[in-house]
Amino acid sequence: MKKMNVPFQTTISDPPVSLPEHTDQKYTPTHSISILIGGAAGTGIMTLENILSDAFKRSGYFVFSTKEYMSRVRGGSNTTLLRISDAPVNAPCWHVNLFIALDADAISHVHERLTSDTIVIADESINNEEIAITSMPMLETVKKVGNIRYANSYVAGVLFAMLALGTEILSQSIETLFDDQKPQENETAMQEGFSYGKSLTSSQLPKLPAPVSGLDNSMHLVNGSAAAGFGFLLGGCNMITSYPMSPSTGVLNFMASMSKEFTLLVEQSEDEIASLNMVLGGWFSGGRAMTSTSGGGFALMTEAMSLSGVSEIPAVIYLAQRPGPATGLPTRTEQGDLNLALYSGHGDFGRIILAPGDLQECIDYGYLAFELADRYQMPVVYLSDQYLADSISMIETVDFSTYEQRRYIKTTEASYHRFTFNDTGISPRGVPGLGEGIVVSSSHEHDERGQSTESYQMREKMVEKRQQKINLTIAEAFAPKVFGQGSIAVIGWGSTKGAIDEVLKELNDPRLFQVHFSWVHPLNPEHLEILKATEANIVIENNTTGQFADILKSYDVNIDHRILQSNGFSFFTDQLKEKLSKIIKEEK
Amino acid sequence: MKHPLDRTNINNAWCPGCGNFGILKLLKEVLTELDLDPKNTVIISGIGQASKTPYYIDTHMFGGLHGRAMPVATAIKASNPSLNVIAEGGDGDMYGEGGNHFMHTIRRNPDIIHIVHNNMVYGLTKGQASPTSQKGFVTPVQVKGVSSEPFNPISVALALKAGFVSRVNIGNYAHAKTVLKEAFLHKGYALVDIFQPCVVFNKVNTYKWFRDNTYELESTYEKNNLLSAMQKALENDPIPIGIFYQSERSTFEEHFRGEDKKALFTLSHDLKKLQALFETY
Numbered sequence A: 001m002k003k004m005n006v007p008f009q010t011t012i013s014d015p016p017v018s019l020p021e022h023t024d025q026k027y028t029p030t031h032s033i034s035i036l037i038g039g040a041a042g043t044g045i046m047t048l049e050n051i052l053s054d055a056f057k058r059s060g061y062f063v064f065s066t067k068e069y070m071s072r073v074r075g076g077s078n079t080t081l082l083r084i085s086d087a088p089v090n091a092p093c094w095h096v097n098l099f100i101a102l103d104a105d106a107i108s109h110v111h112e113r114l115t116s117d118t119i120v121i122a123d124e125s126i127n128n129e130e131i132a133i134t135s136m137p138m139l140e141t142v143k144k145v146g147n148i149r150y151a152n153s154y155v156a157g158v159l160f161a162m163l164a165l166g167t168e169i170l171s172q173s174i175e176t177l178f179d180d181q182k183p184q185e186n187e188t189a190m191q192e193g194f195s196y197g198k199s200l201t202s203s204q205l206p207k208l209p210a211p212v213s214g215l216d217n218s219m220h221l222v223n224g225s226a227a228a229g230f231g232f233l234l235g236g237c238n239m240i241t242s243y244p245m246s247p248s249t250g251v252l253n254f255m256a257s258m259s260k261e262f263t264l265l266v267e268q269s270e271d272e273i274a275s276l277n278m279v280l281g282g283w284f285s286g287g288r289a290m291t292s293t294s295g296g297g298f299a300l301m302t303e304a305m306s307l308s309g310v311s312e313i314p315a316v317i318y319l320a321q322r323p324g325p326a327t328g329l330p331t332r333t334e335q336g337d338l339n340l341a342l343y344s345g346h347g348d349f350g351r352i353i354l355a356p357g358d359l360q361e362c363i364d365y366g367y368l369a370f371e372l373a374d375r376y377q378m379p380v381v382y383l384s385d386q387y388l389a390d391s392i393s394m395i396e397t398v399d400f401s402t403y404e405q406r407r408y409i410k411t412t413e414a415s416y417h418r419f420t421f422n423d424t425g426i427s428p429r430g431v432p433g434l435g436e437g438i439v440v441s442s443s444h445e446h447d448e449r450g451q452s453t454e455s456y457q458m459r460e461k462m463v464e465k466r467q468q469k470i471n472l473t474i475a476e477a478f479a480p481k482v483f484g485q486g487s488i489a490v491i492g493w494g495s496t497k498g499a500i501d502e503v504l505k506e507l508n509d510p511r512l513f514q515v516h517f518s519w520v521h522p523l524n525p526e527h528l529e530i531l532k533a534t535e536a537n538i539v540i541e542n543n544t545t546g547q548f549a550d551i552l553k554s555y556d557v558n559i560d561h562r563i564l565q566s567n568g569f570s571f572f573t574d575q576l577k578e579k580l581s582k583i584i585k586e587e588k
Numbered sequence B: 001m002k003h004p005l006d007r008t009n010i011n012n013a014w015c016p017g018c019g020n021f022g023i024l025k026l027l028k029e030v031l032t033e034l035d036l037d038p039k040n041t042v043i044i045s046g047i048g049q050a051s052k053t054p055y056y057i058d059t060h061m062f063g064g065l066h067g068r069a070m071p072v073a074t075a076i077k078a079s080n081p082s083l084n085v086i087a088e089g090g091d092g093d094m095y096g097e098g099g100n101h102f103m104h105t106i107r108r109n110p111d112i113i114h115i116v117h118n119n120m121v122y123g124l125t126k127g128q129a130s131p132t133s134q135k136g137f138v139t140p141v142q143v144k145g146v147s148s149e150p151f152n153p154i155s156v157a158l159a160l161k162a163g164f165v166s167r168v169n170i171g172n173y174a175h176a177k178t179v180l181k182e183a184f185l186h187k188g189y190a191l192v193d194i195f196q197p198c199v200v201f202n203k204v205n206t207y208k209w210f211r212d213n214t215y216e217l218e219s220t221y222e223k224n225n226l227l228s229a230m231q232k233a234l235e236n237d238p239i240p241i242g243i244f245y246q247s248e249r250s251t252f253e254e255h256f257r258g259e260d261k262k263a264l265f266t267l268s269h270d271l272k273k274l275q276a277l278f279e280t281y
């Protein structure tokens, strides 16, 4: 057999990797404004979102945008929220400063999010008895320019004029975004909108904060799907086999686009059962494979989760949550599948569950998912959700060369046995064709060779070996992140990180501090000591029962309050602030 | 009757007289006669009596879940295209629980030998009907006899334009060996459906029954014609055995990798390129 070289080949005796340190936030928020855009699916809200976020970023602002949309391709009523600030924003707000209604339905769809201070901008053909509207001749003007499709550029022009910004940057954004689709007509529509916007005066017009200099070059606008994808590639992912399901499809699309750049196999499987079985086949022969899915698809994968457990084959599962049960709300968000991820599969076996809370963590934990699956030879579930996957936010340049690359596979000798016992419980993983050994993998209980067995003594030893691995993952688990100090812990996991952070900063109550879990399972009891020294613990999560709160309780952590929500939205900072204030008043 | 490919120190769980012994012998002999390196060969199986086969041959093996060998095999081949990949299991495993994967693996056309032990019964679970059980077959579950139409793997594979479609009878050993060798030499997906008597739970489709109810396709039979292959596939009294159809096209692995057969474990991504792509955001 010819000698083959495995790059980054290592063994379990290497200590666990650590993530590169990221610089602390160097920006202090002073002020932000929120712009909501509403319209039917298929009318180009996303185009407007792209023009505006690009132009605001070029103008020196931090931009955050998030969408809520119906499960349909055309029609209905969808919105995109943009928040513009002088410091990073990572959460949506319910009430908005400006609302752009692209059609009449949009107004009724969002009227609860409007306050008496909200400026509502709509085409002159739209009237509403209860709400004051700032009219613009949008339809008439863009028809003159040539096509209703230019409405997005027109609206961008109106908005930039109202916010006292110039057209120069907007022109650049339009040129970049429409480089092959009529940039000239879009430019004209934008200029028309801009001159109309100049004529509008309103004492209520929200003021932008001062721009941050040098921002455009150091920051990147990325959504949670792409950030996760960069993380997976950084972790060496070279195979993804998935069955499409919202909201996980963003990752599948991203990886497919990257398959033109890297040796990366992308296959749309016939069902989710095939997806995860392919992932196991991929790892078995030395690939680094993953699947992307949502709750319903993951439910179909549970038998293969169990196979990963017994045969100690690594697996990475990107699970983007949406509200169930069953089809639930297909395009909306929830953190309702933690228990599914935790208990999926029959029999006892170890697994790791990661839930990134922002873009940096999307990348870090994407990388980590592959590293951990390989190191511990067990399934790693990466929990995202529709909110995190679809939201666009800003992230500082990431230096990919600072992430340590490792490949825990063994070049085998003729006497190789796949499941040898040792003091870590982790037997060196050989792969077919690398070395002189034979690799035997079995879904049955097996002996050290991998040969199936019914010996109860061997069963006991193998159970103990798999338990040893679990103990190792507990010992090497990442601690929750603690922000600030105080007597009342505000606890979250996954995508609630930004909302909780903003609310705590706004409340500025010295008793409150944030404890955030991005490594969700298994927990190391030592890391929970901090929650046993508090006066009160408040858990915030986006599901009906408080799935994570219950897990903490099982470690004897007192849970004094739960702030839960399962209406299909992520937490809005203004609403969350109100709920949290009420609770801490009780705590006085 | 020791063979160099025997896995040592094992406990064979099959019943004496079972057709599976013949298939095991056949596979070992074909691997040896074709000089295939066991260290470069992987057998993937599911669950069932047939799926125990790889536990008795000393090649690499992946013992998977009932019905799920095909997606595993497809991915193994794709991540290391230089391996010889064999997927093996029973009729329930491959055509029942794994029926969806059967169809879609054919469509993908990975370079895999697909061996199905067709005993027209569920052996391991003690005698229920399988998708290929014949009408009227009485079991403890199908107490009034099987009422469903039997699954015809040959015509289904042909309908999906499988590149190599064959059926043999393990009772006709020499013929079976010729066909299995051809399957190994074929580039792309190759189905070898093997009639295998289950001497315990199928008292109808016995060695004698298979001998009396099959005939070898004539030497003049042209195996490159899909329509006539389909006609042959639908004959069932007696049942033709042999290679029904053969035609080569490019494989699943080639679609992704072209001529590159390097194992994925020898590669890594260019992180400078990844960095540059990130900077475009």
Ligand SMILES: Cc1ncc(C[n+]2csc(CCOP(=O)(O)OP(=O)(O)O)c2C)c(N)n1
Binding pocket: B047, B048, B049, B050, B051, B066, B089, B090, B091, B092, B093, B094, B117, B119, B121, B122, B123, B124, B125, B130
């Ligand atoms: C998901 C799942 N369902 C059911 C079973 C039980 N089971 C094991 S083998 C088998 C059928 C065996 O029949 P076949 O595939 O024809 O193999 P044979 O034993 O006849 O060789 C069944 C139903 C299982 N192991 N897994």
Ligand code: SF4
Binding pocket: B013, B014, B015, B017, B018, B019, B020, B049, B119, B123, B124, B197, B198, B199, B200, B201
């Ligand atoms: S039950 Fe049937 S198929 Fe299984 S080993 Fe016995 S004879 Fe063979």
Ligand SMILES: [Mg+2]
Binding pocket: B090, B091, B092, B117, B118, B119, B120, B121, B122, B123, B130
């Ligand atoms: Mg059978």
